[in-house]
Amino acid sequence: GKRMTVPAIRGRKVDGTTAEPLVMLTAYTMRTAQLLDPHCEMLLVGDSLGQVIYGLPSTVPVTMEMMCAHGAAVVRGSWHALVAVDMPFGSYEGSPEQAFASASRIMKESGCAAVKLEGGEAMAPTIAFLTARGIPVIGHVGLTPQAVNILGGYGARGKSEAEAAKIVGDARAVADSGAFCVVVEGVMETIADEVTRAIPVPTIGIGASANCDGQVLVTEDMLGLFERTPRFVKRYDDLATRIGEAAAQYRDEVRGRSFPTADQTYRPKA
Ligand code: KIV
């Protein structure tokens, strides 16, 4: 099979409706990508790897080197899904030219087909600049974690009418500039619904609305592998408990000399 393309993703929304919602999950490693790939239209190498993989306090310190290295691993581990890589904080906000230099480096070093960047109207000229030069862009509006120092936290956005209107305007600006889909994160449901009706390209919700044209979650959150679990995460498994149990059993067997057994030991053939 052939990998999902940008026009195929964009084309899933026809005349304002998406018959079957798009499935997106984050991946940071080759093996996780392999396991998720058959089930997803898109894999996102999110800058959430800052917290999830590197133990950083936010996505602000995430570097280009991290995004390129993990992006390449995810591309190597996938064959069906479109791989999109987050542009890290500081790599694109300065100017469209800066964004082009960073995005093209991410695409060259990782092999990904698209980048994602946070922001609304302020980023519209940059999105137009990139898409006119061969770089497909995913927008990201609402709760934009790279702006945590402006926002003051990770609470849901759009609780006032003015803020709601700003988020809808941001989504419109991003879509008008050529983004082929838009992540809508951490907003009141009514706003996500309004954005989904307002823009012609697919919306990908996270803490948004079931009416979005697709959904995304951080895989480690969904698997119960990360300690922080925001309200909008559904836990589909509890891998933290299962890993702890496996490690405890290994510990007991090592201390009791019941591991390794003959099955795991090289001996001369009898
Ligand atoms: O970094 C990330 O994982 C993201 C998704 C939550 C949309 O941006």
Ligand code: NA
């Ligand atoms: Na992100």
